[in-house]
Amino acid sequence: MSDVAVGLDVGGTKALAVLVSRDGEILDELRTSTPHDAEGGAGAATGKVLAEQLVTFAERHSLDVSSLPIGIGMPGMVRRDGRLAFAPNLQTVSGASFPELLRESIGAEFVYMENDGNCAALGEYAWGAGHGVENFVMVTLGTGIGGGIIANGELVRGQSGFGGEIGHMVVEARGTLCGCGGFGCWERYASGNGLARLAFEWATEGRLAELTLKRGGAQNVRGEDVTLAASQGLEEAIALMNEVAWWLARGLANLIAILDTGHFVIGGGLSTAADQLLPSAREYLAELTFGYDKRPPIVVTPSGLTVHAGALGAAKVAFDRQP
Template sequence: MASDIALGVDVGGTKSLAVLMSRTGEVLEEVTTPTPHDPSRGAGEAMAEVLATQIRELTSRHGSDPATVPIGIGVPGLVRRDGSLAYAPNLQSASGADLPAALAERLGNHSVHVENDGNCAALAEFAWGAARGIDDFVMVTLGTGIGGGLVANGQLVRGRSGFAGEIGHMVVEARGAPCHCGGYGCWERYASGSGLGRLASLAAAEGRLPTLSVRAGAPELVRAEHVTAGAAEGLAEALALLDEVAWWLALGISNLAAIMDAGHFVIGGGLSVAADFMVPSATTYLADLVEGYPMRPPFTLVPSAFGVRAGALGAAVVAFERAG
């Protein structure tokens, strides 16, 4: 019999959020725990213990059995279709971990499903949030980098290995800014939190952020936070820089529109305060950037319905879907 409840855990670089969800999208219980980083133990061992503790706590509060509730886990990185973690640069201690096996051992639970966190967020918005009923859309998660998830024909696009949705590593400027992935010119070097920081440093060095440079102490000390704070008080130089980042945001979105003809984009992630400033101009820039723009219906860029909880909620959607 299909379960009425499911657990979703979003394992972030600094903390793990676990939620117990109803099928209709109610958060029944939740708990947040620091994510362990213990390289002295086997891949993901410390993490599996923290997750098992979170899961026991939530099921105990709710009076359900930790061995039988379907569990979904969202992680940053490349997750194979079998649930193992191929590559997780922001979660080194879990790279290569087999969390389903580790949790089966600790909880006796054999319904543990791991998915990329951006894909989870897309599923949460599709099931319960800002993309309900929209069969072709893209979740764009603006954080330190850019994560995301694609829905086409009403289904999550997983790809051959399960690695689909790495939209932040789409190259938008050939031979452009170097990226930690080893490539150059990846979208996330322009339109993410770190991209904003990078462009702010460049702009400050060029003398385009005089007020923020004074506030930061020196041009080379200007950070993304200074820009966001400046924009919040209406400082023109800060707004101009966010407008530049908005252009890059629109550029990547227009590529996704060309490739998969999505017209709806849900913007989530930690950069969402800056995103509030960027979304109106990004939407305007699409008119110049999208091929055949006048022939297409309007584009909608909307904020995530769940903010930083989208990944955890979506992990529960994964659990509902894959547990059958």
């Protein structure tokens, strides 16, 4: 039984690697840009980056890669057998089998894959803001919305392992087109992309007059401009953040109706704007939740593990699954 595991969190822009002890302490950490070239077949370039990270850890800490438990969190539909079925935001790795790639390249024997949102949920359940909560939902607000569901103390992986793709729950039938090909997905309204889209829409409609003037045109108003201006008290920006918070609450209320979740852990890049989103979202929940006043208070809390949630959860997966 290994004292340490490696968690690898592969995102659209960077691959984060952590070396983790059994009690969730991060002992070492590496960050590398995610390559987007398709050379060598599905996932080859990314597999090379991960192999380098693993070898670096092994050298620095005198570890044997062949016995090391390694977990990988991937943004996409990860099948129960570990193969990546579909990664809409990381096309070059769709279909890749990293366990095979890493066995062939560096002799790693214990490599386990899981969806990144599911990893984050498992990480928060083990060591973060969902610790000991038998029913909660992890919501990662990044470019899109990912997540993972813990019900009855277990991860809901579903039939094929694709559970927790909550960002593709449709909240506006026949709404705006999503990258997945669907219309009206939650992540078109309450994610980083959703904020950017709404900012452009509002700017075009003249509802972000000051920001548009400052940035020299509606097309230049970015999501970051809105969150910054809102934090500085600009009313038009606060109004837009409230709109995003309403959409966030709309999706959370749906998950409450379906799962009777009383606890949400909010992570991901956009959660840095948590101060501007979560208080309003909590208020909107009161009006949007079915039977709100019959339920105990609903907790909406920022991630305890922040940017490390996915990588830590991937390490937890490896600890749990290594025979």
